[in-house]
Amino acid sequence: MASFTLHGIPVSRGIAIGRAHMLTPAALEVEHYLVEPEEVEAEVQRLQDAIVTVHRELQSIWKHLPQDAPAELGAFLDVHGLILSDPMISEVPLSIIRNRHYNAEWALVTQIDELSAQFDEIEDEYLRGRKQDIQQVGERVLKVLTGTATHLPRLTEADETGAHLIVVAHDISPADMLQFRDRAFSGFVTDLGGQNSHTAIVSRSLDIPAVVGVQNASMLIKQDDWVIVDGDAGVVIVDPPAIILERYRERQAVLLRERKKLSKLKKTPAVTRDGTSISLLANIELPDDCPVALESGAMGVGLFRTEFLFMGRGGHESRLPSEDEQFESYRKTVVAMKGRPVTIRTLDIGADKQLDDAREISLNPALGLRAIRYCLAEPQLFLTQLRAILRASAYGPIKLLIPMLAHAFEIDQTLALINQAKEQLRAENIKFDPDIAVGAMIEVPAAALALQMFVKRLDFLSIGTNDLIQYTLAIDRVDHEVAHLYNPLHPAVLYLLGHSISTAAKAGVPVSVCGEMAGDIRFTRLLLGMGLREFSMHPAQLLSVKQEILGSDLGKILPHTKKILRAVEPAIITEAVEQLRIL
Structure with missing residues (x-):
């Protein structure tokens, strides 16, 4: 076979050389048929049983999580559990079966497609990438419904040629990622994904070279093909000539020494x-990222993105994280950082994020009602988060970071709401840091120029x-x-x-x-x-x-x-x- 090169997004640095191991997903294209009226409740039960089975699978994976597993994996499993429990997944497909008489697979895929379309409207790359959570949960349920499963070879060392295995997939779920730790996998290639996809985040935490967003890689690469994954350049070389293979082996050895x-x-x-002296801080998405940050030598957290707490909740206010839930997440983070400062960014989300079903999606979300604009338009939601952050500041040094400020009145309104949150806490005799530092994200040219x-x-x-x-x-x-x-x-x-x-x-x-x-x-x-x-x-x-x-x-x-x-x-x-x- 002739050698060829594919290009994608480099998300985890380094070089991996090995043979391709193809992961075939339970595709979201399933058999469509209508069930007879007398069979509807049995079909409903079949889907409910599949959801229960997946819940047990996730709980079992959690229970047997290795002590040295990256913190991100546990957090992603939590998110998948929340999504599975969300009525948008656990109830709406059942209604589709009852009302339209779709078979269970068709009903589930119909709802997954609807939710995925909503996520496609999201401008923010990180949050848009959470669409994959919905699809991966759906695929896991489909695997139970259809009786398919992902089989991984139980290898503990390289094969006889000295090659490790390169996972090639359309996409990889966090739960599947857990299965790679005790096997000879040394690199990842996926059709989907971006800088903040699960494969990207987990491969970085595992320190395994990865290239994502390589369109059609799972179609073009065949089982056991020799593959080079260049995680620095975002390049995947399939069936490389001997001279190229040797050059990359030399580069790999140099990188290992470095x-x-x-x-x-x-x-x-x-x-x-x-x-x-220079201060080096860590960007994190979850409280469980803190041990990784400390291990890397970070002097604190320079950016804690809070959006993850708000995702996968179906878009209704009643399902948004409560003040206590947010407080516990922020408190856990600041305690885990052992006295090092933690900069918490307030909600960087917008009308395009579907938090409020009544809002119309902006035609250009990047320029629409997002970040601080959204929070000032939803003062109760903003006050809830401010109170939670302030309460957590009693447990360690926290700095409050406000995204996308561009106008003086936005700063003044934000500071007024922070003072209002402080007054509320004082009235309730709840402790907080009265001198908490408040800062701005400079990300709009108008802000930089003024x-x-x-x-x-x-x-x-x-x-x-x-x-x-x-x-x-x-x-x-x-x-x-x-x-x-x-x-x-x-x-x-x-x-x-x-x-x-x-x-x-x-x-x-x-x-x-x-x-x-x-x-x-x-x-x-x-x-x-x-x-x-x-x-x-x-x-x-x-x-x-x-x-x-x-x-x-x-x-x-x-x-x-x-x-x-x-x-x-x-x-x-x-x-x-x-x-x-x-x-």
Whole structure:
């Protein structure tokens, strides 16, 4: 067979070489037929029994979760359990059987398709990726209904040729991910997925190379094909020539040696060669991410995304997380971080997220009622979250981060609601930190350009480079047709970044970067040269960034950075940034 190359999204760095092991899903295309009226209740019972069976499966997997299993896996199992219990899954398909006389599989798939279509309207890539939770739960129930199952080889070492196995699938559920730990799987390739899909998150936590979003990979790759997964470049090479295979084996050996060196840096302070201390923080989605953050050497949490608490609840207010439920999640996080600061971002969600069925979906959700705009439009929902965060602040240092602020009145209204939440807690004699720091996400160009009104009102700033780049360049970063225009080194983006960091520094207001640029070692020295002293990133990226910092000399970086910020030609900027890395 001739060699060929596929391209996807790199989500977990490193190189894996092995033979393809194909995972065939229980496809969401099933037999459609109408059941007789007298058979309807039996069909209802068949679906109910399948749901109960899946509940037991998830509980069994939870019960036998290895002690060293990544925290994310347990959290994803919890989410799948919640989805399975949600009336949108556990009750609506039963109504479809009773009302339309669909067979159980058809009824379930009809509802899964309806929910998936709603999630397709979501602009935010992270939240849109949660559609996969719904589909994976549906597939698990379908496997019970149809009698199919996923079979994995029980291997404990490489095969006789020295190759490990590369999992190739349309998609991989968290529960299936658990089965890979004690087998010789060394890489993942999926048709679906993005930077924040389950496969991406879990493969990063397992430190296993992965490329996702490789369209048709599961159709083009065959069982036992030789496969190279380049998790750095997002490339999958199928049946590589011997010379390519040898080159990648050499690169793999080099990366292994480098990784061993990196692990020795966990307790080393992040200090530049000329003595400037840098704070390295972790971005997390769940309280159970904290042990991973601490293990990586993070000095705290620079971004705790709270959206995960609000997902998979069917869109009705009565099913939104209660104040106590939110409080417990925030309290668990701050306690787990053992006195290190935790920055909690308030709900970054919008009308496109279907939290309120009565709201009309925005035609352009990225520019619609999202983040702080949504929270100010729903003050009761916002007050509930603020109270929960404030209550948790009694258990450890918490900073409150507000997303997508652009106007002075938004800041003032937010601060007024925070004070209202404080007054309510005082009246109820509930403890909280009265001096909790309040900061803003700088992700709208208007905010970066009018930063003076932010530094006068707030305690700290956090630059969200993902959205800042998207809004500055007027592109939807999840739209494949314009994704190539997403460029962190565009001169306008660099100007806004440099301006924001320097303005905050002059005002004496702490500033961090919590977007993807913070964890990308290509930009570490550039950000240092701009004056950034606080980086927040996925824990898996922290040691690589620390190594880059340890080798940096600010005295040499600063003059080069000034030249970069004055440049306007893309080729000159790109070359100058590459030169920074060899200073």
